[in-house]
Amino acid sequence: METKIARYVRLIKQALTDYKWTLYYFQMLILNPKYRKLIGSLFSYLLPKTPSNKINFQIQKDVQILEENGLLVLDNFVTSTQIEEMKSYLSTKLCIDRQRPGKETFLAPRFAPKSCIHAYYKLEDTVSIPHVLELANNTMILTIIEEIFGAKPTIAMIHIWWLLSGFDAQANSNERYFTHPGEFHRDVDDWSEIKLFIYLTDVDEHSGPHAYIKKSHTWLLPPKTRDLDINNPDFPMKDNFIKLTGEAGLAWLENSYVLHRSLVPKNKHRLIVAVTYTLFPLPFGPKVPLRSYSDPNQFDPYVNRIYLKCR
Numbered sequence: 107m108e109t110k111i112a113r114y115v116r117l118i119k120q121a122l123t124d125y126k127w128t129l130y131y132f133q134m135l136i137l138n139p140k141y142r143k144l145i146g147s148l149f150s151y152l153l154p155k156t157p158s159n160k161i162n163f164q165i166q167k168d169v170q171i172l173e174e175n176g177l178l179v180l181d182n183f184v185t186s187t188q189i190e191e192m193k194s195y196l197s198t199k200l201c202i203d204r205q206r207p208g209k210e211t212f213l214a215p216r217f218a219p220k221s222c223i224h225a226y227y228k229l230e231d232t233v234s235i236p237h238v239l240e241l242a243n244n245t246m247i248l249t250i251i252e253e254i255f256g257a258k259p260t261i262a263m264i265h266i267w268w269l270l271s272g273f274d275a276q277a278n279s280n281e282r283y284f285t286h287p288g289e290f291h292r293d294v295d296d297w298s299e300i301k302l303f304i305y306l307t308d309v310d311e312h313s314g315p316h317a318y319i320k321k322s323h324t325w326l327l328p329p330k331t332r333d334l335d336i337n338n339p340d341f342p343m344k345d346n347f348i349k350l351t352g353e354a355g356l357a358w359l360e361n362s363y364v365l366h367r368s369l370v371p372k373n374k375h376r377l378i379v380a381v382t383y384t385l386f387p388l389p390f391g392p393k394v395p396l397r398s399y400s401d402p403n404q405f406d407p408y409v410n411r412i413y414l415k416c417r
């Protein structure tokens with residue numbers, strides 16, 4: 107078991123050797139959403155911007171909804187053909203259980219170990235899968251996010267994973283996701299962070315729907331707190347609780363500071379894509395770009411620099 111001092115030493119070493127860790131730990135010092143927004147907008151002055159972004163009425167409306175509620179559902183964003191092609195690509199790809207690194211890879215959901223809750227596809231598959239990069243770089247999406255950030259976003263992470271139902275409860279007795287099913291959290295990764303989510307399977311009440319607490323991204327939580335239980339009497343948690351159920355293809359943008367979680371699935375697995383947009387690169391993304399491409403007009407080289415190298 108790591109001692110407190112050993113942990114501090116490890117964190118300091120990490121921060122000194124990689125500027126991404128320094129940025130990451132620095133932003134964790136301030137949790138007040140008002141100050142975080144202010145600091146994010148100050149940093150955005152220094153970062154690249156799109157010279158001629160077209161802000162039409164629809165985008166203005168979408169920005170307003172996302173800023174007010176912390177979440178914006180995207181209508182007709184993904185086609186059923188795109189969903190089928192993504193699922194077909196993934197059908198032969200292997201997953202890993204990130205809670206138990208070092209263990210074997212497996213085809214999910216069919217051959218996932220019983221202990222596994224979240225089965226993740228590998229980074230190289232998340233960047234090579236059809237449609238995800240195109241959807242992540244959709245002009246409307248990037249414009250909405252740039253309007254909120256005040257600068258071009260960075261695609262910091264792309265994840266695709268199964269949330270598995272019927273996992274072994276005993277093997278996960280230390281897993282907060284399972285042991286605290288009423289606990290909602292904020293992601294504290296960067297001063298500004300928005301995620302694009304896309305369901306690749308139909309998601310109902312029983313398949314672990316994503317849930318969030320509307321407008322909670324602006325709430326001032328008790329000091330040093332980044333999560334709240336649904337039964338917390340001091341905040342209107344239940345009044346603002348929303349479950350996202352729908353067919354494969356349901357997509358939304360979410361401010362990562364809104365309180366959220368996936369509910370524990372009862373009898374169906376769920377497959378989801380998440381693209382993380384931040385102001386600064388995160389230490390959790392790939393160390394070097396995983397793919398190269400030749401046309402800078404296809405994908406913005408700055409927005410995509412973590413995953414793609416423009417030749």
Ligand SMILES: [Fe+2]
Binds near residue numbers: 291292293366
């Ligand atoms: Fe989260």
